[in-house]
Amino acid sequence: MSTKTNFKRVALVAVAALGLGVLTSIAPANAADFAADDLDINAASTSVNTGACSIATGGQGGVFVNGSLVSMDSATADDYYIKISGPAVVVSTEGASSTPTTITDTDGTASDTHEIRLNGLGTVTVTASVSSSTAAVDTFDITVVASCETSTLSLANSNFTMTSLAQTDTDDAAGTAWETAFNGVDTTDANTVAVSGVGYMRAQLFNVYDAALSSKPIVATATGTGTGCWVAVEASDATAGAATDPAASTAVMTGTGADLTLEVKAATSGEAVNCSVTLTWNGITVGTKSFKLQGVAAKVVVSGVTVGVKSGSGYYRAAVTDALGNVLPSITISNSTTEANNVASVLVVSDAASVAATTGTATDASTGAILGTTPAVTAANLAAGTVASYACTSKGGAAKITVRALASGVTYVTSAPFDVYCGGASIDTWSISLDKASYSPGEIATLTVSSKDADGNFAQSLLALGESTSAFGGMTFVTAPTDVDKFNSGAGTKTYQLSVGTTEGSFVGTFKLTGTTDTSAKTVSYKIASTSTAVSNADVLKAIVSLIASINKQIAALQKALLKK
Structure with missing residues (x-):
């Protein structure tokens, strides 16, 4: 076989293979099946x-x-x-x-x-x-x-919500979050507006087909307490808030309402107003939102006053509210050195607000924090120096003082005068008492341990009770006394509750403190007696025995009379 013949045969095989490859690599035009959404x-x-x-x-x-x-x-x-x-x-x-x-x-x-x-x-x-x-x-x-309802407002497809300022910008990152979260749910706390601030709302109005409505009158109306509130409404854009500042109780525009921004504020700056904003499209009510527009400070209420220590401090909490009772955060508590009560107390209290504490911005049960109230008297807050306090002189004793909060400009609102005490750092004398002389089974008795220093002043509230022993027959402490209990139930006092048992009788309770100048046990007498009018089994048995005895006596008398005949 010649070389040329071999070359032809190889070429033929190659062409055949190439043709086979081409034929087998081409898929049929309809190899894939028709599928959903095609x-x-x-x-x-x-x-x-x-x-x-x-x-x-x-x-x-x-x-x-x-x-x-x-x-x-x-x-x-x-x-x-x-x-x-x-x-x-x-x-x-x-x-x-x-x-x-x-x-x-x-x-x-x-x-x-x-x-x-x-x-x-x-x-x-x-x-x-x-x-x-x-x-x-x-x-x-x-x-x-029969016809399209393009001009029929669908509340189910529309949204009207209260928002934060950041959520009024439609184009930035905050705006994206707004669009994602726009589900008709009001932003938490968006209904509370800071003093002289602005509240915000957003609305998106659509027809029954979840499409844009035709252009119609859109009206926002604001009604409120006092001198009232003002509102503005406009189409949302890339700028946070609204370009038009609220200037009247009614705002009107014409549009589809596809994306609206509304603002509301008090008509009189600094006034506390409860305000309601109603939005309508073509006369149809879309919804109403209620706001608490906070006003300037109008009231300071003091609570939880502790007995201070001579040449040291006493503590208290102060809550600040506006004229409508809305609690106000971030308000600083101070005092006036020229206020009459503070002037009269200078021998006992040298500074009625030695720590200018600030009212809280949130409530937290775990720390005792309360919105609109200065920090609680806790070890952590005392260490941080955030608790409102008054400074005691070395003299000690009792006094009345006031504190205040800035309302506006140089105008302050002052608290009612409250009692403060400055005492010693140790207990010299102490006593106990019960709230009643006699108790019924099942009642709760209150035991009060009172303490004073060597000068007869109340002992400071943060002083620990120390080691104690006690015995109260027929009663059980609801919470047993501990060494670290403090005299903070009242001025120089610590109270305990005891559950009264069912054993009736007269008792003498004893209580003893070992870490004081006076270490002798104190006693208090009391009774436990039922006041029930119900008849007991013992009473029934006693009546039966008495009745039988009476009957026997009558029978004997009758027999004696018969024998005489």
């Missing part, structure tokens, strides 16, 4: 689907006016079969065969357009499958109506 209603335009009231996202269904042509197509070249049920007929197809209620497309061409004519009110169901003999892979509905 068939969609075309988007509406001036020439296509002009009768659409709304088309669902992705073209999977919609609302159309009766008599409309509905155009739909499939972007794939796969074979498919369409079945129409309801008030509609097939009127035209592209690259497909049809009947009045079916379309069979097998030409292998993508984007074939098909049209159906709606001929009655109700629901048309479009079902698509690979073929007439296979199961449906896609189904959607077309709702047929």
